[in-house]
Amino acid sequence: MRQPGQVIVITSGKGGVGKTTACANIATALSLLGHRVAMVDADIGLRNLDVVMGLENRIVYDVVDVVEGFCRVRQALIKDKRFEGLYLLPAAQTRDKSAVSPLQMKSVCDELRTDFDFVLVDCPAGIEQGFRNAVAGADRAIIITTPEVASVRDADRIIGLLEADGMAEPQLVLNRIRQQMVRRGDMMDTDDVIEILAIDLLGVVPEDEGIIVSTNRGEPAVTLPGSRAGLAFRNIARRIRGEVVPFMSLEENNGLLARLSRMVRLSSG
Amino acid sequence: MSRRVRPPECDRPALLVRGTVRSGRQVRHNGDVVVLGDVNPGGQIVAAGDVAVMGTLRGTVHAGATGDHSAVVAAFRLCPTQLRIASYVSRPPEDPGGHPEYPELALVRDGVVVVQPLTSGTLTRSGPDETLPDRGGGQRKPLIGKQ
Numbered sequence: 001m002r003q004p005g006q007v008i009v010i011t012s013g014k015g016g017v018g019k020t021t022a023c024a025n026i027a028t029a030l031s032l033l034g035h036r037v038a039m040v041d042a043d044i045g046l047r048n049l050d051v052v053m054g055l056e057n058r059i060v061y062d063v064v065d066v067v068e069g070f071c072r073v074r075q076a077l078i079k080d081k082r083f084e085g086l087y088l089l090p091a092a093q094t095r096d097k098s099a100v101s102p103l104q105m106k107s108v109c110d111e112l113r114t115d116f117d118f119v120l121v122d123c124p125a126g127i128e129q130g131f132r133n134a135v136a137g138a139d140r141a142i143i144i145t146t147p148e149v150a151s152v153r154d155a156d157r158i159i160g161l162l163e164a165d166g167m168a169e170p171q172l173v174l175n176r177i178r179q180q181m182v183r184r185g186d187m188m189d190t191d192d193v194i195e196i197l198a199i200d201l202l203g204v205v206p207e208d209e210g211i212i213v214s215t216n217r218g219e220p221a222v223t224l225p226g227s228r229a230g231l232a233f234r235n236i237a238r239r240i241r242g243e244v245v246p247f248m249s250l251e252e253n254n255g256l257l258a259r260l261s262r263m264v265r266l267s268s269g
Numbered sequence: 270m271s272r273r274v275r276p277p278e279c280d281r282p283a284l285l286v287r288g289t290v291r292s293g294r295q296v297r298h299n300g301d302v303v304v305l306g307d308v309n310p311g312g313q314i315v316a317a318g319d320v321a322v323m324g325t326l327r328g329t330v331h332a333g334a335t336g337d338h339s340a341v342v343a344a345f346r347l348c349p350t351q352l353r354i355a356s357y358v359s360r361p362p363e364d365p366g367g368h369p370e371y372p373e374l375a376l377v378r379d380g381v382v383v384v385q386p387l388t389s390g391t392l393t394r395s396g397p398d399e400t401l402p403d404r405g406g407g408q409r410k411p412l413i414g415k416q
Contacts (some may be wrong), residue, residue: 039301085300128294149310153292153311154292154312154313156291156293156309156310157290157291157292159291159295160291160292160293160294161293163291196307196310196327198289198307
């Protein structure tokens, strides 16, 4: 009898900050580390996790079919043939958030946790039913935010709602950071964000054009060797397992010449 | 010159809030409010009495919400999105010169919301007619205010 797995919800409040991308990449990275991982797409009506994983052609049943008793969870789960131990429970595209209740989602998550080490729930944007459904079954939360005022505002709201629910303190992933903009003072840096959100930092992911390519192709960035975002997500997966992983350098150009020129600028400035 | 002084025994208990008031949370109280933490942007304090934030006030605050324009707002770092005392509404000055790193007190004087450093001399309650001693060499900067 395996030890029950953890259910982690990936949420943000704000839309478009990288929840689905983070969910796909963290789940893939965890499976590459040898764990059994189930991804659950809780964005009913606007499903994206299947696309980002490149699995949309293989959907037969979805979470609404499970909840309405049309099929069993096992039948709806899609096994990703590229990554051992990685499965996806897709959302429905032709229904909406009212098709599932928080209690039903919790029951699905509880069933999944008996067979998987990690259940990652991709939460939709917002604070309404979709959010309520996604967090219902979760043990803990990962908050995704970008270093932008509006995104941090929404993340703060979400953290407040989770705190009020009594959930364990969420952890933060700061996504799409552009170190050159931070240096110019045009973008918030990690400390600015943490000062407002006041939760532990799980990881920082640099802005990476390659993400657009990888999500369009359905190939998670963690599998692409040159991807800096991919490396950041792999580090996040290791930290979730309990490993201590130093934060990677966010410098956008880290070749020898760039590092030397920064040293010269620092000493002469 | 009349001086409005609130009697020392107040029949309205103060509300103490532990921890940060996050975005989307509204704290309403028919009395004074003390926050042991920050008030984040999007967070709101609405108090009939005074408001004291033992942290950074970045959200919106309404002191004297039932009409008491002698109410005050104090914070370790006062950088509200919007600050109201009774019917006076004010917002921070336009220039993003950064906020002072010392505690400040906001109150209504001569029909305008003003901000001054919070020193021990300013801790006693006073009405709008009394001139408070301005110690510590700080400056009074009128916020943009309207009644």
